[in-house]
Amino acid sequence: MSLREVEIEKDVFEVAIDFTDLSLERGEVELTLGYSDGEIPVHFAAMIDEAILQLPKRCEIRAGYRVLDMEKPAGRHDGLIVGGKFFAMDKIVAGQLKKASKAALFVCTIGPDMENWSRHLLKHGDPALGYIADVTASVAAETVTNVLHDHIAERMRDRGLNVTNRYSPGYCNWSVSEQHLLFSMFPENFCGVTLSESALMSPIKSVSGVIGVGEKVEWKDYICDRCGVKDCTYRATRLPKGQVKIE
Amino acid sequence: MEELVGKIGECIERGKVNKSSPYPKDMQGQDGTDELTRQALDSGVGPEEILQACNAGMKRIGDRFSRNEVFVPELLMAAKAMNAVMAHLKPYFQTGTVKAKGRFVIGTVAGDLHDIGKNLVAMVIEGNGWEVVDLGVDVKSAKFLDAIRQGPECTVGLSALLTTTMANMSKTVQEIKTQFPSIRVIVGGAPLTQRAADQMGADGYAPNPQGAVAFLNAGRQK
Incomplete structure (x- = not known):
C-alpha cells in the first residue's frame, strides 16, 4: 500500500491516510477490553460493531512525521540526541534505539469526534457503549499509527534504511513530559494536534513518538515483561498470551 | 417478597436494567431492576431492604471484576441497573427515609x-x-x-x-x-x-x- 505524502518543510511530511487504509478488527478491541477469544458477551460484541461502524464518519485522520539525525551521546545511557536536542529516555527506549542513525518523530490523530461521542454516551445513559466507544477510538488511533509506521518503513527502505519498533513518551518508562521536546521539533499545530502544559495531546485520541531509522537497526518486539508499569494500556495486547495479568 | 428482593440483587449483578433491555442475552424478556423495584415497593418492601439486596449484588459483580471474571462493560451494566433502582428510591432519599452511605x-x-x-x-x-x-x-x-x-x-x-x-x-x-x-x-x-x-x-x-x-x-x- 503506497500512501500519498506532502513535504511541508524539509524532511517534514504529512501523510494522507484514509479510513479505507485501516484494517480494524473487533478482536483487537475485545482484547483491549480484557476479553480472550470468544469470551465477550454478544451484547458487548454488538456494541463494538456499532462503535466500529461510527468510525468512518467520526474520524478525521491526520498523520505526519519528521526525519532527523540521531546519535547516542558518548558514555551516556540515559537518552539520545535527536536533531541536536537531548531526549532523556529510560534505558528501555534508549537501548532499543541506540543503533539508529536517524529518528522519525511522528504524530497522528483520529480527531475529537469519537471522544465527544463517547463522552456524550457516558453522560447520557449508555455508559457501556460510551466506554466501548472510547476503547474502540483508542484502538483506531493505534491502527492509524500502524499504517503510518508501515509507511515510514517503506519510505526509509527507499533510502536503504531499516526501522525499529515505535516508542512514545509516557510509555516504557519514558517521561510524558518529554512530549514538549518532541512537539518542539514539529511545525506549530502539526497535524492539528496541540499539547497542553501538562503534556496532554488534544485531540486526546492521538499518538506521538519516535521510530529509530538506520542501516544497522532491526525491528524488535516490545519488552513489556521488563517494564514495571503493570496497568499499561498496551500490556494486554503486546505481551504474549499467558503472560498477561491485568492487575 | 424475599424472592422478589433476591431477584433485584441478581439483576444488579447481571446488569439487567429493564424488560426491554437485550442484556444479558439469557434474561431477555424478563423484568429488570426497574420493574422489580416498582413491584417490591408496591408490595410493601422497605427501601432499606431493597438497598441491601442491591449492595449485595454490586459486591458480587465487584468481586468477580476483581477476579478478572468480568470486565468494565459488565461493571457498567450493573451500575446502570443500580441507577434504575435509585430512580425509584430517590423520593425516599429526599424525605430522609433512607440515607446515602455518605x-x-x-x-x-x-x-x-x-x-x-x-x-x-x-x-x-x-x-x-x-x-x-x-x-x-x-x-x-x-x-x-x-x-x-x-x-x-x-x-x-x-x-x-x-x-x-x-x-x-x-x-x-x-x-x-x-x-x-x-x-x-x-x-x-x-x-x-x-x-x-x-x-x-x-x-x-x-x-x-x-x-x-x-x-x-x-x-x-x-
Missing part, C-alpha cells in the same frame, strides 16, 4: 482532561449507594476545597492519567490535608501506585472502581 467528592486534577476513568469510578460508587459530587476535569485545589466546605462529612477522590499531573494531585492532597486534616482522600489513575499515594499523603489508592468502593465502605466502619 458523600463522595470526585474530580480529575488540574491540568488533566481525562474523564473516562473518573466517570467509571463515580458511576460504580454511586451504584453502591453513595451520593457522588462530580467536579469534572481539570479541577483546581480551590474547587475541591469549596466542595468540602459545602459538606465537610465527605471523602474525596482524585484522578490523574498523566505523570505530569501527578504533581498537581500531590499539591491538592496537601492543600486538602492542611485545611481539612480529617478528610479522607483516595487517589487513582494509570500512573498511580500505592507508593506514590503514600508519598503524597493520600489515605488510600485504588487501582480500579471496586478498590475505591472497598476503601469507602471500610471508612464507614471506622
Whole structure:
C-alpha cells in the first residue's frame, strides 16, 4: 500500500491516510477490553460493531512525521540526541534505539469526534457503549499509527534504511513530559494536534513518538515483561498470551 | 417478597436494567431492576431492604471484576441497573427515609482532561449507594476545597492519567490535608501506585472502581 505524502518543510511530511487504509478488527478491541477469544458477551460484541461502524464518519485522520539525525551521546545511557536536542529516555527506549542513525518523530490523530461521542454516551445513559466507544477510538488511533509506521518503513527502505519498533513518551518508562521536546521539533499545530502544559495531546485520541531509522537497526518486539508499569494500556495486547495479568 | 428482593440483587449483578433491555442475552424478556423495584415497593418492601439486596449484588459483580471474571462493560451494566433502582428510591432519599452511605467528592486534577476513568469510578460508587459530587476535569485545589466546605462529612477522590499531573494531585492532597486534616482522600489513575499515594499523603489508592468502593465502605466502619 503506497500512501500519498506532502513535504511541508524539509524532511517534514504529512501523510494522507484514509479510513479505507485501516484494517480494524473487533478482536483487537475485545482484547483491549480484557476479553480472550470468544469470551465477550454478544451484547458487548454488538456494541463494538456499532462503535466500529461510527468510525468512518467520526474520524478525521491526520498523520505526519519528521526525519532527523540521531546519535547516542558518548558514555551516556540515559537518552539520545535527536536533531541536536537531548531526549532523556529510560534505558528501555534508549537501548532499543541506540543503533539508529536517524529518528522519525511522528504524530497522528483520529480527531475529537469519537471522544465527544463517547463522552456524550457516558453522560447520557449508555455508559457501556460510551466506554466501548472510547476503547474502540483508542484502538483506531493505534491502527492509524500502524499504517503510518508501515509507511515510514517503506519510505526509509527507499533510502536503504531499516526501522525499529515505535516508542512514545509516557510509555516504557519514558517521561510524558518529554512530549514538549518532541512537539518542539514539529511545525506549530502539526497535524492539528496541540499539547497542553501538562503534556496532554488534544485531540486526546492521538499518538506521538519516535521510530529509530538506520542501516544497522532491526525491528524488535516490545519488552513489556521488563517494564514495571503493570496497568499499561498496551500490556494486554503486546505481551504474549499467558503472560498477561491485568492487575 | 424475599424472592422478589433476591431477584433485584441478581439483576444488579447481571446488569439487567429493564424488560426491554437485550442484556444479558439469557434474561431477555424478563423484568429488570426497574420493574422489580416498582413491584417490591408496591408490595410493601422497605427501601432499606431493597438497598441491601442491591449492595449485595454490586459486591458480587465487584468481586468477580476483581477476579478478572468480568470486565468494565459488565461493571457498567450493573451500575446502570443500580441507577434504575435509585430512580425509584430517590423520593425516599429526599424525605430522609433512607440515607446515602455518605458523600463522595470526585474530580480529575488540574491540568488533566481525562474523564473516562473518573466517570467509571463515580458511576460504580454511586451504584453502591453513595451520593457522588462530580467536579469534572481539570479541577483546581480551590474547587475541591469549596466542595468540602459545602459538606465537610465527605471523602474525596482524585484522578490523574498523566505523570505530569501527578504533581498537581500531590499539591491538592496537601492543600486538602492542611485545611481539612480529617478528610479522607483516595487517589487513582494509570500512573498511580500505592507508593506514590503514600508519598503524597493520600489515605488510600485504588487501582480500579471496586478498590475505591472497598476503601469507602471500610471508612464507614471506622
